[in-house]
Amino acid sequence: MSNGPDLTSRRVRGAVVAVALALVVGCTPIYRNHGFVPSETELVEVQPGVDTRDSVVEIIGQPTAGGVLNDGGFYYVQSRFRHFGPLEPTEVDRVVLAITFDDGGVVRNIERFGLEQGRVVELSRRVTDDNIRDTTFIRQLIGNLGNFDPAQILGGDR
Numbered sequence: 226m227s228n229g230p231d232l233t234s235r236r237v238r239g240a241v242v243a244v245a246l247a248l249v250v251g252c253t254p255i256y257r258n259h260g261f262v263p264s265e266t267e268l269v270e271v272q273p274g275v276d277t278r279d280s281v282v283e284i285i286g287q288p289t290a291g292g293v294l295n296d297g298g299f300y301y302v303q304s305r306f307r308h309f310g311p312l313e314p315t316e317v318d319r320v321v322l323a324i325t326f327d328d329g330g331v332v333r334n335i336e337r338f339g340l341e342q343g344r345v346v347e348l349s350r351r352v353t354d355d356n357i358r359d360t361t362f363i364r365q366l367i368g369n370l371g372n373f374d375p376a377q378i379l380g381g382d383r
Contacts, residue, residue, distance in 0.1 A: 252310050260289055260303040262320045268335060271324070276332045281324060288324075298325035298334075316340070 263285040270284050281299060282288075288299035305318040319340040327333045 255308040256317075257306050257308065257314075258303065259306065260301070261286070262301045262303040262322045262337075268322075271332060271335060273332045273335060278326060278330050281332060298323055300324075 267285050271281055276284070278299075285301075289302045290300040301322040301324075303320050304316055306314040307317045308314045321338045323334070323336045323338065324332060325334045325336075
């Protein structure tokens with residue numbers, strides 16, 4: 226009849242192990258990827274100054290987003306989120322691939338941007354024309370922040 230205490234201690238140990246295992250598994254981070262950015266091997270096939278919008282779509286697929294203005298560039302966006310227990314998911318990595326076109330619809334620039342400590346960082350760039358300022362809508366919008374006079378908006382000459 227000495228099985229009673231031994232059986233009880235096994236059950237307690239089994240329950241403790243099960244609870245500890247559940248806590249460890251519940252607090253393991255889970256990573257999820259959202260979006261699509263073509264790999265470098267796929268991008269090698271896209272030649273600035275040669276390929277057009279249609280050939281880019283054939284080579285690497287439809288973009289995640291198009292340009293804001295008419296016939297703007299193609300933007301491929303991929304984000305990686307970390308889910309950790311009951312906490313809100315956090316973005317741990319983001320890559321944006323921007324392909325811009327000239328007026329004829331031919332690839333002009335291919336740029337890859339990343340997220341480094343909350344700041345956008347250029348990871349790679351392939352261009353057809355050097356020393357020409359890239360004035361995409363997003364760059365114009367960011368560049369004009371702080372460069373306005375409230376009197377101009379309100380119509381007053383003070």
